[in-house]
Amino acid sequence: MQPQRVRTMEEFAALSGISRPTLSKYFNDPTSVRPSTRERIEAALSRYEYTPNIYAINQNRQLTRNIGIVVPYLADPFFAEVARMLERLCAKSGFNPILLSSHGSADREVENLSSLRSIRPAGVLLAPLGRRSRREELDAFCRDIPTVLFDCDVEDVGDAFFGSNNTQSIGLIVEYLCRTGEPPAFFEMAQAPNPNAQKRRVAYERAMVSLGHSPMLLSVEGQGWDFENIGLQEAGRLIETRALPTNTLLCSNDRLAIGVLSAAYERGLRVGIGHGHALRVAGHDDHPYARYTCPALTTVAQNYEAIAGTSLDRLLAIIGSGARPGARETCLFEGSIVLRKSA
């Protein structure tokens, strides 16, 4: 037997014998009423099925409990995982997460923010596209609505930024690769659409120089977010033209590495460490599939639990304080190396 559905708070007040303003208080914050009345309300809620009309609530409330989550590319399993984590954390804090993907497009990113604006979110967690983002428009949005950036920074935009320390993480893997074999060449897209690509190149160059090697950049052509395919095509080309300057490749991210591994496999190049192996390949991000590549991919894991958790905590603090922070907070978390078979 289903409980009877009640449509309005007025009606529920009559049925439960509690005044509507008290009910309103309860639904805003159950602890704001005396425990005895809270029990009465919850007893009534178990007899009748009632949920406040969300549109009426949000129309009148100065602040909604919506939190926007914008990621650059949801079809990328990395961002899918981060988004999932953020959704869960939001819900646990009593907020309503709204997940949007920019699908790699700056236009779409701006549209996402604009559609978020129309639902008046309490705050937004934004992983921007990066260099391709329309800085002006992001900034205009962040001035109006509390926004914490994560994964990729856009200078001076938003109230805070949390991401990975690419200098440290790339340094880590470069150091490992140099210590265990030939210094790595850096495989990347010349015009990468994804965040952090630039930073990783710089980090690579710096790490190589500091270890006394000269950087070897393999900046390949290719547009869009189809990284695996670009890795496959371009690495294939490099292998066939014998243009690889070394037997070790560090890829700007794991998705490129997946393509590179595929190209090597197709051409009979054994990837791995030690005897009988022609190539070492490493990546960055610890992509969910990195464990399943052939061979399993050596990479650097971002601490995205910390990034996601800290970003949300900071945003909730800003929302809770009711005021925008004076100073912009920035924190970079360290990556940790994940040694597998490919390098």
Add this chain to the structure above:
Amino acid sequence: MQPQRVRTMEEFAALSGISRPTLSKYFNDPTSVRPSTRERIEAALSRYEYTPNIYAINQNRQLTRNIGIVVPYLADPFFAEVARMLERLCAKSGFNPILLSSHGSADREVENLSSLRSIRPAGVLLAPLGRRSRREELDAFCRDIPTVLFDCDVEDVGDAFFGSNNTQSIGLIVEYLCRTGEPPAFFEMAQAPNPNAQKRRVAYERAMVSLGHSPMLLSVEGQGWDFENIGLQEAGRLIETRALPTNTLLCSNDRLAIGVLSAAYERGLRVGIGHGHALRVAGHDDHPYARYTCPALTTVAQNYEAIAGTSLDRLLAIIGSGARPGARETCLFEGSIVLRKSA
């Protein structure tokens, strides 16, 4: 210079010299006003920045323009792609897509529907978990709100269902495998959480029998959606104990196949066709990464453009008609074989 922001329609009416009811008509449907007034409104819109308050709109409108999209697992690139396609199509039709993932949990699926209910969507596109779904609760939801199921059917739930013809698609690949080598064993999870697993097993058995072979089921243990890992562990076990009844494996889906390929690689088993290959592996779904496995995965592509497109079309038709259809429509689209290197 940014256009001046206007908060209410009243205010915008005063500024633009158009009455509020006319503006209301315009925002509901720009073609419902005379072209000359439409021009005047749009001219004003370019001078002032105004978007109607979405909460006030939806509170009063009997029907919102929200369309819920619920997928079983968004971190699965297959569903991520389908969801992305649906989002785009929705937006193009002037609806507002709201994407939710059940994260593989039946509880979460019900929660998703419940939270959709609170935003009173015009309709919902639901890819259910399948056998694990709570049929009663899905049904109760579908009785209240126009809902089209896709990808996976739940008997008699919803107004329509569009999916793949597993019998046909599995038949296709079984026939191919039998024609070009040893008949395949079927690699699957004994307790698969994902949709269609059961149907594919039945389809496999039927196809094998009709070709005069006896089915060989490899139903492995494992819980949850971590398919690649289950494929990796269990296929590894089967290889090491020499328990494979044939040199050809058909996996229930590509994600399992990715794990199987990884297991084979780690044990030095050459996967592919022809001379010097010890194992053939095929999958199902044409997962976005199937192209990049080592070797590239032979699989069956679902026609999910058709599935997504038709599902939305049907839903919009139901919404447009204002009435629920008498009969439940069902259509299965055929898959097409994708020949690569693994089988």
Add this chain to the structure above:
DNA sequence: GCTTCTTGTTTACGCGCGTAAAGAAGATTG
């Protein structure tokens, strides 16, 4: 028992917009 403080009730208004009805103004037809 009283006073004081907390919590609940009653009453009332407003949020921004949908929408209905009646009449005025424009467009269209012959």
Add this chain to the structure above:
DNA sequence: CAATCTTCTTTACGCGCGTAAACAAGAAGC
């Protein structure tokens, strides 16, 4: 040009809830 139809304006009400103010009723302290 008048007659008719279409579109717009004016006026008014309601949606379901947040919230404020004044007051009543419980709880707590002495």
